[in-house]
Amino acid sequence: MKSLALNRTILQFGTDGGPGIAHGVTDPNFTTLIVQSSNFDDRVVLDGVPCQASDLVIFPPNCHFTFVRSGHVEWVAWSLPNEESIARNMLPAATTQASPKTAKHLVRLPEPIKSKLIEVSRQALRSFSDSAFADRPMMAREAEDALMDQLACIRDNRLSQSFLPNKYTLSYERIVLEALEFVGTRSESIVHIKDIVKATKVEYRTLLRAFERYLGFSPKLYLRLRQLNLVYHEISRDNGASVGVVDILSAHGVTEFGRFAGHYRSLFGELPSETYRRSRALRSGNVP
Missing domain, CATH: 1.10.10 (Arc Repressor Mutant, subunit A)
Incomplete structure (x- = not known):
């Protein structure tokens, strides 16, 4: 993930690989906007609602969210200070409730507007990478102005919008x-x-x-994914003890080792024993 702080706005560029769940709470001081920079329809689900590639997700401050992805996704996010007028104008009136714990807004963008929004953000990142340190305050203001212009365009050209939860x-x-x-x-x-x-x-x-x-x-699949990830991190980390793979699997409630190994390889691309050998070889310096 890459992050760039402009004058008052924070840009983030991220890549998530493979199936996974992201559950969290947004910053209480910012309105957060997220859109795919990849072009996959129905690969991301927000609170049970499939997201199209052109959907802009708008989170109010201190908002709970749950993303489920079924594959590789690239994204761009913008965090706008709450006092910014554009941040307030992007949100529907319903999010002014006393406790907007879960209020989210899904906006379908015209493709040219989405592409322009992402390009403006990428241009800001490129400009900062290539510029001298002394020039950056001015460039930050210019980049932020260009971004706000695009957000104002989105505010005025929404194809459709929905409110979550309903x-x-x-x-x-x-x-x-x-x-x-x-x-x-x-x-x-x-x-x-x-x-x-x-x-x-x-x-x-x-x-x-x-x-x-x-x-x-299902809850059963969720608990299986949780178990797989816990085992993966346990095998990969250095716990300072000679704990074998079978011991780790047993400690996490695995009873059918062959079936578990098949699920593990489907998710991580290797068997638990291969993760074990690779992680220890890396720590010992035996792998380039």
């Missing part, structure tokens, strides 16, 4: 957020479906519908 997603969002927050407090502990059902106080069928509507997959 009456169809709000109850499911609450269930999924409670589930994710519960699992997050368990860090590296083994978590079972029954634990999530108990924490969210709903029946399993309701939990299943909420996950499938909001994340696009």
Whole structure:
């Protein structure tokens, strides 16, 4: 990820590879805008709603969000100070509620406007890379002015817009957020479906519908992805002890080693034993 601070606006350029979940909360002092710089439709799901390549996501301050991606995605993000008038004008009136914890805005952009917005941002990054240090304050103001012009154009030329959550997603969002927050407090502990059902106080069928509507997959698959990632990071890190792969898998609740190895290779492109050997070879300096 690359980051660039202009006069008052922060630009970020990022790349995410492979399937994954991004859940978090936006900065309380900024309105945040995100759009794909890649060109994939329906590869990203925001709170259960598939995002098209031309969709601009607008997050109010202190906003919870959950992105699910099914493959490689490149993106650009802009963080605008709350006091900027353009930041306030980009948001719908509904986000002025007392507690905009989950209010999001999805704007479908005309392709020329989206391309121009991304190009202005990339040009700012190139200009800063090539300029002398003394010239940067002026260039920051010019780049920010160009960006604000593009955002004003977006404000006036929206093809369509939607507001999240709505009456169809709000109850499911609450269930999924409670589930994710519960699992997050368990860090590296083994978590079972029954634990999530108990924490969210709903029946399993309701939990299943909420996950499938909001994340696009079941709680069982979510826990499998969590287990796979925990095992990967445990195998990769240097814990200062001679712990074998089988011990690590067992500690994370793996009982069917062959099936788990197949899921692991599908996600990470190698077997757990290969990750183990590679990570230790890297730390010992035996790999170029």
